Amino acid sequence: MTETRQTQSEMPRAYEPWKVEQKWYQFWLERGYFTPKIDPQWFDSAHHRKKP
Numbered sequence: 001m002t003e004t005r006q007t008q009s010e011m012p013r014a015y016e017p018w019k020v021e022q023k024w025y026q027f028w029l030e031r032g033y034f035t036p037k038i039d040p041q042w043f044d045s046a047h048h049r050k051k052p
Helices: 017-030
Strands: none
Touching: none
16 A cells, blocks of 8 residues: 655645635536525515515
């Protein structure tokens, strides 16, 4: 079994979320994950919420 180890000089000093999240944010935008899903049966034509 071969094990790969990083030396301290190769390891990042701290987690840098932007390096990962930048890619995922674009992925989420392209797929509409930030677009609200609104069920039209709950709203009237003036966008007021209907009472149950």
